[in-house]
Amino acid sequence: xxxxxxxxxxxxxxxxxxxxxxxxxxxxxxxxxxxxxxxxxxxxxxxxxxxxxxxxxxxxxxxxxxxxxxxxxxxxxxxxxxxxxxxxxxxxxxxxxxxxxxxxxxxxxxxxxxxxxxxxxxxxxxxxxxxxxxxxxxxxxxxxxxxxxxxxxxxxxxxxxxxxxxxxxxxxxxxxxxxxxxxxxxxxxxxxxxxxxxxxxxxxxxxxxxxxxxxxxxxxxxxxxxxxxxxxxxxxxxxxxxxxxxxxxxxxxxxxxxxxxxxxxxxxxxxxxxxxxxxxxxxxxxxxxxxxxxxxxxxxxxxxxxx
Numbered sequence: 001x002x003x004x005x006x007x008x009x010x011x012x013x014x015x016x017x018x019x020x021x022x023x024x025x026x027x028x029x030x031x032x033x034x035x036x037x038x039x040x041x042x043x044x045x046x047x048x049x050x051x052x053x054x055x056x057x058x059x060x061x062x063x064x065x066x067x068x069x070x071x072x073x074x075x076x077x078x079x080x081x082x083x084x085x086x087x088x089x090x091x092x093x094x095x096x097x098x099x100x101x102x103x104x105x106x107x108x109x110x111x112x113x114x115x116x117x118x119x120x121x122x123x124x125x126x127x128x129x130x131x132x133x134x135x136x137x138x139x140x141x142x143x144x145x146x147x148x149x150x151x152x153x154x155x156x157x158x159x160x161x162x163x164x165x166x167x168x169x170x171x172x173x174x175x176x177x178x179x180x181x182x183x184x185x186x187x188x189x190x191x192x193x194x195x196x197x198x199x200x201x202x203x204x205x206x207x208x209x210x211x212x213x214x215x216x217x218x219x220x221x222x223x224x225x226x227x228x229x230x231x232x233x234x235x236x237x238x239x240x241x242x243x244x245x246x247x248x249x250x251x252x253x254x255x256x257x258x259x260x261x262x263x264x265x266x267x268x269x270x271x272x273x274x275x276x277x278x279x280x281x282x283x284x285x286x287x288x289x290x291x292x293x294x295x296x297x298x299x300x301x302x303x304x305x306x307x
Contacts, residue, residue, distance in 0.1 A: 010306060011040035011176030013168045013266065014047030016161030016253065017184025018143070020274040021046025022285040025063050026292025027182050027270055028054055034296070034303055040112045040174045042167040044160040047182070048115035048140035052133050055113035056101060065100070066285040088147050097134045104133045112174055115140040116160030116167045120149050125163040127170055128152075145245065165257045169264045178306055181266035182292075185254045186273050249279075268302055270295055 012031075014024045024047060031037070043051030053062045106113065106129055114129035117139040128136035131153065139150035139157035149156045164170070171179045261269070272295040277284050296303075 008177035009039040009175055010036065010178045010180065011042060011171035011174065012038035012051070013166055013171045013179055013181045014041065014043040014051045015166035015181065015183045015185070015257065016045030016047055016159065017165075017274070018046055018279040019281045019284060020184040020272070020277050020288055021050060022066060022282070022288035023184060023272040023274055023292030023295075024050040024182055025059060025066075025285075026289035026294075027272070027296055028059060029289075030293040030296035031180070031303075034300060036180070036303060036306060038111070038180070040171055040176050042114050042116070042170040042174065043140070044116040044165055044167050045141050045143070046184075047167070048137050048160070051113055052109070052115065052137055053101070055109040055111050056104060056133075057110045058101060062100070063285075063289065066282075066289075069283050069285065071283045093141075094134055094138045097137065101134070106130050106133060106136075109133070114167075114170055114174060116164045116170060117142070117150075117152070117157040118160055118162040120156040120158050123163070125160070126155065126157060127173070129174075143249075161253055161256075163256070164260055165253050166261060166266075168261060168266045172264065179266040180268045180270060180303075180306065181261065182270045182272075183257055183261075184272065184274060185250070185257050186271040186275065267306060268299065270299060 012028070014021075014027075017023075024043075028050070041051040041055055043049070050059070053059050112129075114127050115136050117126045117128055117136075118124070119126050126139075128139065135150065135152050139152045140160045141147065142150050142158040144158050144162070147159075149158050151157075160167070165185065166181045166183050168179050168181050270292075272288070272291045274288055274291055277288060
C-alpha cells in the first residue's frame with residue numbers, strides 16, 4: 001500500500017561494511033514481519049547492493065543464491081590483476097549482477113532508492129539516483145586498494161563509505177521524515193587483532209582474511225606481488241600489511257559514522273554485532289542475516305513509534 005499523505009515517510013539507510021552487509025537482508029525481513037515497510041531506501045557500498053535489490057523486489061531469490069555461496073565461488077567473481085587502481089577490476093561482479101537482475105535503471109525500481117559514492121578527484125560525496133543501477137552499485141562498492149575505481153557519469157568514483165558510511169542525510173534529502181539507520185560498525189575497531197571466535201587477541205602469525213585470500217590466489221601473478229609487500233622476515237612480528245589496512249579502514253568507518261550520525265541523527269539505529277566476520281567473508285551470509293534479524297527483534301519496542 002502507498003503511504004497516505006498524512007503518514008510520515010520512513011526510510012531505511014543501509015550502511016557500508018563489506019561481508020557484514022548481508023545482515024541488511026535479515027534487518028529488512030524482520031522489519032517486514034513487524035509491519036515496517038520503508039518508503040525510501042538509501043545505501044552505501046554493500047548497503048547499496050542490498051538496497052537496490054530490495055528496491056527491485058528481488059531480495060528473496062538473492063538471499064537463496066547467497067546461502068549457496070561458498071568461499072571458492074567468491075574468488076570466481078573477482079577478476080584479479082596486477083596493474084591499475086585496485087587488485088580487483090570489478091567487471092566480473094558487474095556481469096554477475098546483470099546475469100541475475102538484467103540491466104535495470106533507477107526508473108525501473110519499485111521504490112525510491114539512491115546510493116553513495118566518493119569522487120576520487122574532489123573527495124566530494126556523490127549521490128547516485130539515475131541511470132544504470134548496476135554501474136551505480138559498482139561505483140559505491142569500490143573499496144580503495146581492493147577494487148579499481150569506477151568511471152561513471154564522467155567521474156572516477158570509489159566507495160561511498162569514505163564520506164558517508166550510513167547515508168541518513170541522503171534519506172532525508174529524498175523526503176524521509178523518519179529514518180532507520182543500519183550501522184555495521186559495532187565493535188569493529190580492533191577486530192583484526194582479535195580471534196574470530198571472540199577470544200584473546202591474535203598473534204601476528206595468525207591467519208587473517210588476507211591469508212585466505214592469498215591462498216586462493218597462488219596461481220595468479222598477483223600473489224607474487226602481494227608477497228613482495230609482506231616485508232622481510234625480521235618484520236614478521238609486526239602487524240601484516242592487510243591487518244594494518246583492515247584495522248585502519250575499521251577505525252575510519254567507525255569515526256566517520258559517529259561524526260555523520262551525530263550531525264544528522266536517525267530516529268533509530270540498528271547495529272548488528274558482526275565484528276567476528278571479516279571483510280571478504282561473503283560466504284558467511286547465514287550468520288550475518290540471522291544477526292540482522294535478531295538485532296531488529298531486540299529493538300522491537302523501539303520500533304513502535306516508527307510503524
